[in-house]
Amino acid sequence: MDIIKFTSKKSFSIGFIGFVLVLLAALPLYAKGYTPILLTSIFMYVILSVSWTLFSGPTGYMSLATAAFFGVGIYTAAFLGKTLPLPVFIISGGLISSIVALLVGALTLRLRGIYFAIFTFGLVMLISNLLLFWELHAMETRGRFVVIVDYNTIYYTMLIIFVALMLTAYFIRRSKFGLALQSIGENEEAAAHIGINVTLVKVVNFAVSAFFIGAAGATIATRWTYVDPYIAFNPLFSFLPVLMAIFGGMGQLYGPVIGAVIFAYLQEILITRFAELYMLIFGVILVFSILYIPNGLVGLIQKWRKGGQAGEHASN
């Protein structure tokens, strides 16, 4: 009985996901101009927030390096975009971000808690200022132009990165690698003593998450057309994904997706209607959501689904 119910529910959700994907893939056929551009930016936030959760969710390491990997992707597109074809420079953006993550991860993943957070944030500032220094002294120009790409192409690229990321995240969660990640978050010392190579697991996961962030950066750079280190390494891109993931809830894969979609859309509305008040409204929503729904929207949905079933097991 339960099994039948389970499989029919599962095939329903697969069907639903398939339907949404077809709708999204066909979007440029029935919606022109603004809609694909808006969805590209929503997808970008979804990718950032899911990638952040991919690493920081299970392990409990609070990474603020998102803006660093994002910026590395953006600058890769700026350097390589004019000479190389689109897929090549986007994958390069991802790979270079991954390499940075491998190096930084191997160096700093021994730091815990607040120290790791601060260091990763320092990384954003460090790369940004190094680039600026180099641009001003060696190139004697600040900023650069990025190759311009048709907005439908950008939309499809973002969609592909999004789908690839969701598949990766789904399989990692289900695999023994995902279980190892969770055990590290629960208790790193015990995880090491149960035979898990904690350093390797953390660093590899950090690099995987950085790959998607970098690829998203390389893609969106083509829409921004002009970048300089302050635009590319904007610290807001370190914090927004965290907020979106917390707002959506990290317990389920779809949590950061919902969080990012709502926040990105909200940002778009607020910025166009109340340009001066937008950060203020944003902040108020955030404070209230952290105070009243600490497990995010996912927690709220699960609570509502379970109804009175919660607290069934005696905790001791």
Add this chain to the structure above:
Amino acid sequence: MRVIEGERVTKYFGGLAAVSNVDFHVDNGEIVGLIGPNGAGKTTLFNLISAAIALKSGVIRFKGEKISGLKPYQICRMGVSRTFQSVKVFSNLSVLQNVMLGSLYGAPAGMSDADANSEATELLEFVGLSNVSMIPAKDLTLANQ
């Protein structure tokens, strides 16, 4: 045969010699207890064996092979396992997942997901926890943890 042995094992915490020039060995088939007053360095010695902390000098061998200097996960895969004084379960993972982790990563060759699952299920049956295998480990009573 000597299963585990240590030679002149030493560890300082600052200026305090927690474990100083300790020689010990455990033979095949032996069950050995380690006693001493609070602060004598019993836990430190265990931490040194499992590489939770690094030793200052001396050598620890397992079945004749040097294990001091290896990482905790490497020592675990060679067959040395330990528990902690305060129970350290992965609280938000299910009871089954807690046991599966050991099967998945603890063995030198590693194990497929299905094998690990069935081994963990058997083990839980053996200790009488199969009826609670799906609940988060933090919801177990302290004794069952």
